[in-house]
Amino acid sequence: MTLTEIIWMACAFIFGGTAVWGLSWSVRAGQLDDLNGAATSIFDDDEPVGLRTDGFPTGQVEKFR
């Protein structure tokens, strides 16, 4: 094998390896255990589900129906 070919094989393993590590980590860390709860992780007490946010960053709640 030439040096180029060895570099390419190494690249493939690094690339594939990172992806597998990412997926396996997400399973081990329980990232996929609670898929319904996961969707709400971007909300909090300050900006709860049901609060529309698009505007001034005062934290104030706007109900623009």
Place this chain on the structure above:
Amino acid sequence: MSLVTRPPDRRVSIDASTRLPVLVFFTSAVFWLVTGSFLAILASIKMHTPGFLASTSWLTFGRVRPAHLNAVAYGWASMAGIGVLLWLMARLSRAELRYPWLLAVAGGIWNVGILLGIVGILSGQSSGIEWLEFPPYVPPILVAAYAIVGVWAVVTFRDRREKHVYVSQWYLFGAIFWFPWLYTVTNLLMVYQPITGVTQASVNWWYGHNALGLWFTPIGLAAAYYLIPKVIGRPIHSYYLSILGFWALALFYNWNGAHHLIGGPVPAWLVTVSSVASGMMIIPVGAVAINHHMTMWGYFHVLKYSPTLRFIVFGSMCYTAVSLQGMSQSFRTLNQVTHFTHYTVAHAHLGLYGFFSMVMFGCIYYIMPRLTGWEWASSRMIKIHFWTTALGIGSYWTILTWGGLMQGIELNDSDLPFMTIMKRTIPYLWSRTFSGVLMTTGHLVFAALFAMNLLHLGERRTEPTLLGDNDDNVATESAQAPPVLGSSH
């Protein structure tokens, strides 16, 4: 006084930590957007009026066109994307950016790279590789700047206080790792240690296609997966679908690039495999389309008010459209007609503009007020921006898709002389210039709005600048001074 009783919330201080670098990246992005738009109009005019500004080598069509592509892809889209990426990563990790000035330096280095690259192309040093035309001294500069951004995004993630890794972060990590890999490997194989012949073409389109699908697309989708739920205040429809979509994109997209070489002098199996993988893209694309549509279900009326939502939902719809169109183009029957025609140009613009740029506009409308502590000056100007760009890309796509189809059908009729076919495309090329002027008008309005926001011009507002009447939106606490970021009251 309410500031005394209520500690400034975490989100505000996180947004504040991203302020300097994100503003540097956004301001540069808007500058390159306007520059790239004028280069685009120039290139477009030259297609139907070749004598226009043709006496100097710097402004010949074959240099202005790649200068446009690189200005908008690496200047506008990448810099806006990096700004959004940094802000999102800090917010989703619920962690402040550390040493934000370092990222601002990265933005400066990136700008130096783009400037040298554009001047290099115009002065006649193009590498001649589509999507990588910058002269060979530019890529190391971009890689250096990118290294800071990539490392810092990971550092911010490691500082995270939020245990759950939200789907947007998966997409961001995809972009963070895939881009440097694509960019450095392709430059090594094509510029610094070049292989030769058609293998180069395979690498070229592996990069060209993946730059869109594994760099811009993940950032755009990460933003949509965060901001659509956030603006309407409703979690995404199916978290399971969103994760499935991410992994399906990661699995199949990497295989797609060689469909740019259908019918070309490359091994047939290579093209076949790419076409099959392109068909498999229905999984990630369908997952995103269904998810975004179902999340919006019942909330479409909010589009009437929210600038952010309007731009992002428009972009998401373009994502579905451009992906389905791309799949169809990878099939031999259609490719035989559309290959080498303006149809492909329309497709590329629907992806990078209709999808990605529109999502970036939406993000900037959401993020800027949170960084500058100043609302957008005029809802009328936002509306002008939206309608000029939406109608601009809509007409651009329709005209060139139809024109390209006609061109392709005629090219496959060998009795028709080439010159006749070419002459029939000229009305479409004129219409393209018109669409380009429309979009550029929108960009100038946007740039003016952006500058007013940055400089705190216009009247001081205490409520969001929305697009429709919001009589029932009177802020109950409008007298309260907002905890403005970086200001000292």
Place this chain on the structure above:
Amino acid sequence: MNNAPAIFLGVFLVFASAWLGLIFAPYAQLSGLAPVVPAEGGDAYPRPLGGLAAQGRVIYRVNGCIYCHSQQIRSERFGTDIARGWGPRRTVARDYIYDSPHLLGSMRTGPDLANIGARQPSAQWHHRHLFNPTWTSPGSIMSPFSFLYETRKIVGQKSVDALPIPKGYPLADGYEIVPSDHAKALVAYLQALDHTTPLPEAEEQ
């Protein structure tokens, strides 16, 4: 998840194989291609470009000719490239073994140039066409490359390279238009673009 290892292995294989398949496999398959000597004798094909033509290739590249002109002839079963007379046969990987960067192109605002040297051998035609495309091709929307030419006062004899000027072109008496070195190199490259030599693997049943 009991079947997790299997899933991870699958993911790994798909990831690694995409890279190996799109980049490594074509390289492995094609990097051994060598020029062939025709059975009836003669020069090996393909040959590397000569000095002037190689310089011309740089002019072709930096002025972005690829954005309107491809250099690939597709099979007669796919498109009408051969029926249009752009080449006698499809082009194959072996035709390009000396090309770097590749200039296959992705757009045909103008015609394919894979065999332009064979289709249009005249240097003078190319110079007139580059200086003002409508002189040779009425209605053309190609960019004029007049910046590659010099308008100068005739000193002594008129230059042998001077372009024949069509009637009505505003050129003052005693002046001539001559190609620069860049223009000469570019034309040498265009004249060298010739993939008409038969190759066994390009034959189609």
